[in-house]
Amino acid sequence: MNPRVLITRKLPEAVQKETGPDWEVEMNGGPGHYSRDELLARVRGRDAVLVMGDRIDEEVCAAAAPTCKVFANHGVGYNNIDVEAATKYGIYVTNTPDVVTGPTADLAWALLLATARRVAEGDRLIRAGRWRLSDPFAMLGTEVSGKTLGIVGAGRIGRAVAQRARGFNMDILYTANSPKPDFAAQTGARFAELRQLLQSADFVSVHVPLTPATRQLIGKEELALMKPTAILINTARGPVVDEQALVEALRSGGIGGAGLDVFEREPVLEPGLAELDNVVLTPHIGTSTLETRIRMAAVCSRNIQAALAGRVPPNCLNPAARMRQEERTR
Amino acid sequence: MIRAKVYVTRRLPEAALELLSRHADMEINPEERSLTREELLGKVRGRNAVLCLLTDTIDEEVLAAAGPQCRIFANYAVGYNNIDVAAATRRGIIIANTPDVLTDATADLAWALLLAVARRVAEGDKANRSGLFKGWEPLFMLGREVSGKTLGIIGAGRIGQAVARRGCGFAMKVIYSASTPKPEFEAATGARFAAQEELLREADFVSLHVPLTPATHHLIGERELAMMKPTAILVNTARGPVVDEKALVAALRTGRIWGAGLDVFEREPVLEPGLAELPNTVILPHLGSATEETRTRMGLVAVENILAALDGRTPPNGVNVKEALAARSGG
Numbered sequence: 001m002n003p004r005v006l007i008t009r010k011l012p013e014a015v016q017k018e019t020g021p022d023w024e025v026e027m028n029g030g031p032g033h034y035s036r037d038e039l040l041a042r043v044r045g046r047d048a049v050l051v052m053g054d055r056i057d058e059e060v061c062a063a064a065a066p067t068c069k070v071f072a073n074h075g076v077g078y079n080n081i082d083v084e085a086a087t088k089y090g091i092y093v094t095n096t097p098d099v100v101t102g103p104t105a106d107l108a109w110a111l112l113l114a115t116a117r118r119v120a121e122g123d124r125l126i127r128a129g130r131w132r133l134s135d136p137f138a139m140l141g142t143e144v145s146g147k148t149l150g151i152v153g154a155g156r157i158g159r160a161v162a163q164r165a166r167g168f169n170m171d172i173l174y175t176a177n178s179p180k181p182d183f184a185a186q187t188g189a190r191f192a193e194l195r196q197l198l199q200s201a202d203f204v205s206v207h208v209p210l211t212p213a214t215r216q217l218i219g220k221e222e223l224a225l226m227k228p229t230a231i232l233i234n235t236a237r238g239p240v241v242d243e244q245a246l247v248e249a250l251r252s253g254g255i256g257g258a259g260l261d262v263f264e265r266e267p268v269l270e271p272g273l274a275e276l277d278n279v280v281l282t283p284h285i286g287t288s289t290l291e292t293r294i295r296m297a298a299v300c301s302r303n304i305q306a307a308l309a310g311r312v313p314p315n316c317l318n319p320a321a322r323m324r325q326e327e328r329t330r
Numbered sequence: 331m332i333r334a335k336v337y338v339t340r341r342l343p344e345a346a347l348e349l350l351s352r353h354a355d356m357e358i359n360p361e362e363r364s365l366t367r368e369e370l371l372g373k374v375r376g377r378n379a380v381l382c383l384l385t386d387t388i389d390e391e392v393l394a395a396a397g398p399q400c401r402i403f404a405n406y407a408v409g410y411n412n413i414d415v416a417a418a419t420r421r422g423i424i425i426a427n428t429p430d431v432l433t434d435a436t437a438d439l440a441w442a443l444l445l446a447v448a449r450r451v452a453e454g455d456k457a458n459r460s461g462l463f464k465g466w467e468p469l470f471m472l473g474r475e476v477s478g479k480t481l482g483i484i485g486a487g488r489i490g491q492a493v494a495r496r497g498c499g500f501a502m503k504v505i506y507s508a509s510t511p512k513p514e515f516e517a518a519t520g521a522r523f524a525a526q527e528e529l530l531r532e533a534d535f536v537s538l539h540v541p542l543t544p545a546t547h548h549l550i551g552e553r554e555l556a557m558m559k560p561t562a563i564l565v566n567t568a569r570g571p572v573v574d575e576k577a578l579v580a581a582l583r584t585g586r587i588w589g590a591g592l593d594v595f596e597r598e599p600v601l602e603p604g605l606a607e608l609p610n611t612v613i614l615p616h617l618g619s620a621t622e623e624t625r626t627r628m629g630l631v632a633v634e635n636i637l638a639a640l641d642g643r644t645p646p647n648g649v650n651v652k653e654a655l656a657a658r659s660g661g
Contacts, residue, residue, distance in 0.1 A: 110445035167496035
């Protein structure tokens with residue numbers, strides 16, 4: 001019998017051929033997510049689920065468990081999935097690291113430069129027909145080259161963001177739970193405690209996963225440590241930053257600006273945020289290139305194929321699920 | 331001692347004005363606008379030096395109005411296509427610009443535009459602000475990959491080279507075209523020399539860094555745009571007339587190229603009709619050097635050029651010093 005695979009959102013046409021040839025696929029054709037009830041009903045009886053942003057908790061795991069071998073998450077962050085519950089039910093959880101690194105680091109840089117040089121604001125001004133020539137003080141931005149870049153979270157994406165600073169002649173600081181000699185060697189960055197990094201950096205770019213420990217990592221107190229000219233970049237997860245405190249800091253000139261691709265309660269923005277000129281707000285497009293989407297689907301597909309073949313998937317986040325899965329399928 | 335008389339055509343960063351006023355009798359245009367033609371002709375009269383902007387047209391008539399006691403017109407920009415240098419030389423007037431200090435700021439802005447167009451930053455920002463973001467969508471706002479792609483630099487001077495260097499951190503393959511190959515630049519960046527036509531055909535991003543001269547006017551026209559990949563992005567932080575803006579709008583409209591990031595325009599501040607309606611562009615009001623730090627440095631460099639000329643020294647950034655001095659002593 002062909003494996004039954006649920007895909008929870010519509011994949012781009014060009015991406016659909018990355019799925020397994022023998023899969024019996026059901027794909028959500030609608031514009032939004034499945035409702036909670038629908039998700040619970042749809043996961044039942046599947047051999048694998050390709051998860052695109054849906055919340056997978058204990059109840060969903062239980063509904064999927066009798067047959068499901070893997071929740072293949074389309075994305076590197078998996079804060080939407082209760083991995084512990086999946087392990088308990090013998091379901092592998094996988095993600096898509098590496099393939100999202102380059103495009104996410106590129107977007108962090110796009111936001112950094114756009115915020116520093118007031119790109120979205122300048123584009124708005126000129127389209128509104130408000131460009132007047134030759135005011136030498138109009139729209140002055142902040143220099144990027146030669147400044148200090150602070151990277152919070154020294155994983156793959158943080159490292160890629162630091163590497164991109166090479167041609168910009170920047171001083172780079174990074175913070176992590178402990179110094180990482182590899183990271184320092186590859187990027188020329190120096191380790192700093194978070195507090196010290198926030199005080200010294202002209203640009204602070206956040207690259208931590210969302211966990212209970214990183215929730216509101218950047219709050220009122222941290223924003224107060226930053227330079228009044230500093231710019232905060234968040235391409236990680238919205239709840240890593242206290243958005244209310246951020247709006248307050250941006251309003252009062254506590255910091256110079258912010259470039260945000262992620263928000264605390266997407267797609268709802270903190271009141272006031274969209275009225276600020278010193279922010280650039282992109283709609284969660286860190287991995288939004290067709291090439292990357294194809295690669296992400298291919299990685300999901302490989303993880304599903306492995307799990308269907310009884311192997312531990314290459315990007316498995318909970319190898320401990322194996323024992324329970326073997327018991328169940330024996 | 332009689333202090334030299336210097337006119338400044340717009341209010342500039344304080345540090346520069348402060349330095350100039352310590353050494354010269356300085357008058358500044360107090361208005362929040364450029365001088366009219368008549369005002370300019372009147373104000374330059376009898377000055378020993380003029381600090382002017384790109385928006386001031388300095389031609390034969392203005393130079394004649396300034397008079398023979400005038401030593402220098404110091405332009406507050408690296409490009410000086412607003413000045414008739416040959417006419418200045420004939421009158422023994424030195425023309426100076428502000429290179430180097432704005433190289434990084436301009437290269438940074440070229441990269442800001444490149445990334446903003448590729449990843450649809452301005453469009454995304456607009457969608458977000460107008461409430462069109464309805465939650466993460468697999469097909470929403472798909473952009474173009476930057477890292478690992480091919481960056482084509484047309485004009486490998488200071489700014490072109492700085493843009494290329496920034497491509498190294500993005501693991502890009504860099505190709506460049508210039509009047510002659512530059513081995514040192516190649517050694518430093520791994521860039522490869524290419525004929526312009528080859529560059530246009532191969533590059534995923536084409537960034538322009540040539541000065542505006544009769545030879546570079548409409549360097550990128552319909553024919554050149556047609557050579558580019560349909561997925562390619564054009565970035566112009568050089569001078570507007572280097573690109574045939576009408577042909578560019580047509581190419582962007584028909585999807586002949588994927589997008590464009592423009593900081594300069596053919597008839598600033600007027601845009602080619604249709605340009606401002608295109609979503610696949612990011613357009614900026616000539617912000618290449620627009621940072622506090624760079625503008626201050628530019629002002630200081632322009633003042634240094636003036637003070638040197640007034641002192642009878644060679645201005646560090648004169649573009650016609652030898653010829654102008656020869657004309658002065660000969661005449």
